[in-house]
Amino acid sequence: MEDKHIQIKVSRTICGACHCLCGVLVHVRNGHIIKIEGDPEHPQNEGIMCPRGLSYIQQIYHPDRIKYPMKRVGERGSGKWERISWSEALDTIAAKIRQAREEYGPESVGLMFCDGLRGNENWQFSFMHALESPMICGTDAHYCLRPQGNADMATFGLGNFISHCEGNGPQFEHSKCILIWGANHFQTELTAARRIIKGLKNGAKLIVADPRFTNLAAKADIWLQVRPATDTALALGMINYIIKHEIYDKKFVENYCFGFEQLKERAEQFPLRKVSDITWVPEEKICQAATMYATLKPASLDMFMGLSMHNNSMQALRAVDCLMALAGNIDIEGGNLIKTPKPVRMFHTSVEPATRLSQEKMAKAPGVNLWPMFYGYNATIDANSHPPSFFDMLLTGKPYKIKVLLNAADPVMGKQESKKVREAIKKADFFVTFDFFISPTASLADILLPAASYLEKDLVQGHAYVNHFGVTGKVIEPVGECRDEAEVFIELAERLGIEFALPMKSVKEFSDWQLKPSGKTFDEMRGEKVVSVPVSYKKYEEEGYRFPTPTGKIELYSKRFEQYGYDPLPYYEEPPCSPYSTPELFKKYPLILISGARILFFYHGAGRQIPWLRELCPDPAIEIHPETAEKLGISDGDWVWIETSQKEGRVKQKAELTLGIHPNVVHARSHWWFPERKDDPERGCMESNINAVMGSDPPYDPISGSTVVRGCLCKIYKVEEDNRL
Amino acid sequence: MIQKNLYVDLEYCFGCRVCEVACKQENNIPVGVKRINVVTVGPRIAEGKLKTDFVPMRCRHCAKAPCIDACREGAISKRSDGIVLINPELCIGCMLCSEKCPFGAIQLNPETQAAEMCNLCFHRTDAGLEPACVHHCPADCMYFGNINDIMKIIRKKQSERMLEKETGL
Incomplete structure (x- = not known):
């Protein structure tokens, strides 16, 4: 029995349930955590939390946790x-x-x-x-993440996510227009979701490019239901449109961008009709979205893994970066910000060049x-x-x-x-x-x-x-x-x-070294509020400012790519297997398969053993359009087999019929395993795991080596008595 | 009588279900029971467009609460500030109350064998804190307080929305 008279101690720290790094207040009684709640004084989350963080107590004290070597x-x-x-x-x-x-x-x-x-x-x-x-x-x-960094590096000379919320790049809360491309912060990062909602409350318009009608798309003014893995064509179409109609930021482009004429020429190959045919997005929606993003200023933009997981991914990310620059939404309040450096030595910096392995x-x-x-x-x-x-x-x-x-x-x-x-x-x-x-x-x-x-x-x-740093300090003695x-x-x-x-020689010494430029020690920061670094705007207007690219400008034509022998301008390539590139194969595998969209309750493969989380999402589900399901004799809740053109074998998931997906596209939940199956040492890890039937063979993206995860071909059929195993 | 309550601005609720888990942790609610539950309605076609709504269903703390009349054990009462409470000591788990609830807000807690529903986190709100769901809502679309005061905020907002619709701004 817990003694209720023992005082509760509340400690301030930073959550590590995912990469959002929210401030939390941890309630501890007698060395035992009894509650974890959001810290209203932390600027990242302002008191909110996500289901993963709120149920973390069930992870700490889970009976299945590995407690000993x-x-x-x-x-x-x-x-x-x-x-x-x-x-x-x-x-x-x-x-x-x-x-x-x-x-x-x-x-x-x-x-x-x-x-x-x-x-x-x-x-x-x-x-x-x-x-x-x-x-x-x-x-x-x-x-994951590195493609964004590399695309931003090529375009802006900055590898720290000007185009993604993990760098606090997009300043959603002050935008008049928010464009989210291949991402859904409502299912991944609630800290970003919170700022998007603030923007919407302030009257911002929202554009979402996603093959699925996500809960984010449900709030959008314009939803671009793009065919999987054709994002580069859509972006080039929008670029072409805003150049042709002269609604790009001419002054900004003239002063700060390199390679406009070359990009213009490349984009001219993407007239509306052609782009609509490739992407399945209606022409008028492309026009509306391009106009809205280019003319409502300031506008912020965020893109993520919907674009980075196929063989044309680096150019997709580059094309969207170029769109952002053409609209002149760089480092302005409510646009996409260039980071202000923090006085702290962080991730990716520890292996100092001098002590790294040689090239x-x-x-x-x-x-x-x-x-x-x-x-x-x-x-x-x-x-x-x-x-x-x-x-x-x-x-x-x-x-x-x-x-x-x-x-x-x-x-x-x-x-x-x-x-x-x-x-x-x-x-x-x-x-x-x-x-x-x-x-x-x-x-x-x-x-x-x-x-x-x-x-x-x-x-x-x-x-x-970008805006702050702090510490996660030990709150309890480790379990086991x-x-x-x-x-x-x-x-x-x-x-x-x-x-x-x-x-x-120790974690403590290292932590103090990390914090040294700030003049603080780890112990001084333990349990304290984070330190914020002020945001600044239009750094490029300062005398002598150069973007850290070879030309010192934002490179619509990437010299860095050119040096490595890659196409310096974004180009579109049809997915290796698709209704158009492999029509015969498409007859046999008549659905485009996408996978990997995140659910807020799980952190990739983790969390399925947490009762409060699993309750919210008990089964692996494949999203199917009702028309498609009807043709195949599949009802909502039926188990269906999935086979792909990439790899032999099949996996089964539960049909979830939804109007929020194209009749020719299905989305399968990723990372699914069954921690509750104690008798099976593998925990059913090949039964519903969509990655078991997806390939990792070439063609790879020529720059990143990304595999084709978005947009391979599949067929599905109902699990019946005679094909159950 | 003051009527304390919870108001949700559905325009900004995006179905993250943080409120559900926040409530579970705060009130230690077992799997299978929810004091608050976000129901997804859609995607459906409405006015020619695809639409999805998210509706957090919970006890409405009705002014004339039918559950109170339905309870034969006198286990449900209404506080002077309007919060409707179930006393688990008196409750026999017959669930007559749930039959009368127009919102499906009452479930049987398998651990206590008593009816379970939202109590507006009165242990927090009596101490001047917000209910756990309101505190953690990322959309900041949940309001707790005297319902008539909340309506003043909502009126202002709705008047702006109304004008926006008329003028197309």
Whole structure:
């Protein structure tokens, strides 16, 4: 029984349930968290929270949480574990790394990471650099966030997300027009959603480009129901329209943009009729949207992964960047802002150039030679390896055999060709996973390490957000023997006798180093409000300002792309499989499949074991237009099989009939597994996981190496008695 | 009598269901029971356009609450500030109240075996705080207070919307 007389202590910290980094107030009684609520004094969220953050208490104290280091005792993947001590775990891992390094070289040690732990990845990177292994794989590098960064880099010379809310680029709340392209903040980042709603309350018009009638599209004045993966054509059509009708910002373009004539010429190839035929968006809607965005000033724009997950993705992002520049919405109040630097050393900066691996050594990572601008030494944002190539390397042992694989991600659920990814991971002689729960990927581990959550560790926060920085300070002692992964990498380095690239010997020293430019220490900031950095506008009007591009201007014609041999102007390419590029295949697979749209309740593959979240979204569902469903004899709630033209096999999901999708398009929920299936060590991870039937083969985007995730072809049919298994 | 209540501006509700989870945590409500539940209506065709609405359904704390009359155990009462409360000690879980509720707002809590519905977080609001749902609503479209005071805010807003429609501004 809890003693109700023991006083409740309320601690201020920053949430780590996803990347929004909301301020939270954590109520603790007798060392036990009893409530987590939004901090009204934090400028990012102003008191609000999302379902993930509000239910985090059920994650911390979940009975299935990994609480102790464990080693595999049965066959790999059989789900049989035995608790071990931290020293046994670390001794074993260190011995395996030492052996691999001595016998096969440093390249035989690999690391995979993604969003999951929301920790300080700096330590993992530094550890790998100290080991002299370039085999670091951000498993989403080819299509998440880095494409935005690279497109912005090419256009503005700024790789910090002027075009996306994670950089606080778009200032929605002061806009007269908001254009959201291939993103839905109402299901991903409520901090951005809050600012979009503020804009709407102030009278802003909303344009949404999305193949689905999302809850964001439901609030839109204009919804552009674009055919999946044809965004570049739509953007070029809008560019052509605003140039032809001379409604672009002439003065801004003249003063600050390079390559207008070339872009104009390129866009002329995209007259309205043609664009409408390609994108399935009616001509008048293209005109309305282009006019609204170009003439209602200020207008803010946000684009995200709807554009970055196909083989024409870099040019799609570039085209939208150009549209933004033509409308002159750069660094004005209510437009898209250029970040003001913060006095804090953040994410992606820890591996200082002087102590990084050499260009030659980093080029050993898979994919660097094929996409040299995007990966390896020259990467704008940390992207060491091309993920599909990394999995090929794991599988074939070429050019390097990975003996020891460290992991803090769940690529079996998150990556296309799940079965291949699973087989690839099994090829590593020794596989270690850090996680909160035994995910389908973690189930393959030889050693499982229990990760500390944001409530159980210290962390400097603020990498993504321009206007402020603060700290996540430990609120409770870790549950069981959970530990901050940063500490674990420090201890591993000690055991191996390797020197970190940084001079810091502890998490605390490192945190203080991160905060040093601000004149504060970690302990001074613990439990305190975040520090805001004032916003400024029109920095380019300052004497001598140059955009950090080769020409010093915003490059509609990208010199950076030209230097690397890429087309410096946006161009459209029809998806490799589509009703037009492969009409015969389309007869056999008559639906365009999209997947990966996020649900607010889950953070990618995580959260399906949290009762309050799973209740809100119990099943994997495929969205089908009622007309299509009727032709196929499918009713709402029926289970249907999905087969794609990309990979053999099939997965099943539950039909959700909706008018909010085109009759020729279906959307399947991604990342679906069944943590509740305790008898199955794999937790049904291939049954409804759409990535199991999606491919990761070429053609890749020539610049980013993105695979075709948006817009492959599929067929669906009802699950019947005779085809149930 | 003062009538405290919750008002939701449906124009800005976007169906995030934060209110549902905020309520669950605040009041420790088990799976399967919801004091507030956002119902999605649509997508449907309305006036030639596709439309989806989100309607947070919850106890309306009716001035003439039919649930109070329906309860034979005298377990439901109305406070002087208008909040309708179920006393779980007196409730026998017969759910006669739910049959009379025009909004489907009352469910049986399997843990307490008593009827469960919104109590406007009176433990918070009596202390001057907002209900948990209002505090966490990202659209800032939920209002708590004296319903007549809330209506003053709404009137102003609706008058602006009305003019906007007339003049097409």
